[in-house]
Amino acid sequence: MTEALPDPRPTKGEETRRKILDTALELFKERGYEETTMRAISEKAEVAVGNAYYYFRSKEHLIQGFYAASHEDHLRASADALAVERDLKKRLRAVLLAKIETSQPYHRFAGILFKSAADPNSPLSPFSPESSPVRQACTELFARVLSESKVKVPKDLADELPNLLWLYQMGIILFWIHDSSPGARRSRLLVEHTVDIVARLITLASAPLLAPVRKRIVKLLLDLRERADEVVKA
Amino acid sequence: MTEALPDPRPTKGEETRRKILDTALELFKERGYEETTMRAISEKAEVAVGNAYYYFRSKEHLIQGFYAASHEDHLRASADALAVERDLKKRLRAVLLAKIETSQPYHRFAGILFKSAADPNSPLSPFSPESSPVRQACTELFARVLSESKVKVPKDLADELPNLLWLYQMGIILFWIHDSSPGARRSRLLVEHTVDIVARLITLASAPLLAPVRKRIVKLLLDLRERADEVVKA
DNA sequence: GTCTATAACCGGATAGAC
């Protein structure tokens, strides 16, 4: 009867998994990634080392958990602004600042993220298939930023823009990682000054008059995208 | 008498250092970075592990040698075009394509490089003080791209642009690392299509009419730059 | 399928003797 529902009660396993992840993130935040040993995580989470490895294939994979948790935070922090605001620039600005805001406690730890991010072979790379779910979720947020704004974006561009905006956010984050100014002052400054340009470009590119230019750009974007079958052709 | 010269004969130590580095790079290229152990390097170089660590603080530090060598290659590959060509767009294009060209043999190995590069705490980060010499050398190349072109760039902008162009190149390389298309086709495509825009923006920004806009941008760039004394103020 | 406990392996890094 109640069977059809999509798992309202967390399994025992889910709970353990959660406990391990939470403990790990707590320790990472507290004393850094390198300084936190798997043994320490297991001990504090009151599980055996082997059990931690049962749920997470490697120490790095714990970072995947961070990705997801971080996105949840981001969603929550963006919700209010997105519900009220309809101006594209202001929506974008709110979302990006929310990202910085929610990530700030993990600033020290975040460097490690991009260490993996830059390695195309790592399962943690934001472009890897293993990261696909989180990446998709993040992209969807930007789709919402667009779709519920006043700006009318043509279909072809609307399909690509969320990806581009996500990339834009990655750029901001990359800057933020290297930004040690108090309260991430410089990163905020970067957002304030670029959001303006980006929003203007989107509005501009959506104008019917610029359809030919837009089509050329969209085509380029498609050409630049990695295709799975490419290797075979070579 | 011969004492004043800057070391024409290599010391015993220099020789050992060289042997370790060469052996390491050889093994890295041959079987990959992760797969090459410090023990293997030491053995093949016929030194003790401890001795390798006497000359290189960590396995990662062995990579620094690669950076420098790579830039030398890039300089050589760009020289001809820079000597002949005076059109900014063509100069930029030649330099960027040369970067891709010369890096191509190390594509597999390059992922590891940028893994360290993205970590702000790593001494290998391109923004770290330890990387300053190589970074400076790379930036100088772009200064030359600009200074010997036909475009007259105002002083304030000219001071900042080489850094920006270097950053632009880093973006291209980041893309290239994730690009597995044969012959880096997609990365070349990216260069072809962005060089155009960048060159046009530079020309545009250099127009006397746009001085106010330019001043605002340059000020923003300066504000965004990390200052060493910032931490103290907090 | 979930979990414990413990020992072992491997490779980066270090200590301290020569």
Next chain:
DNA sequence: GTCTATCCGGTTATAGAC
């Protein structure tokens, strides 16, 4: 400067319990 021995921590293996 160079060595050997050792440490440390990520990871794996094993063997067994619910």
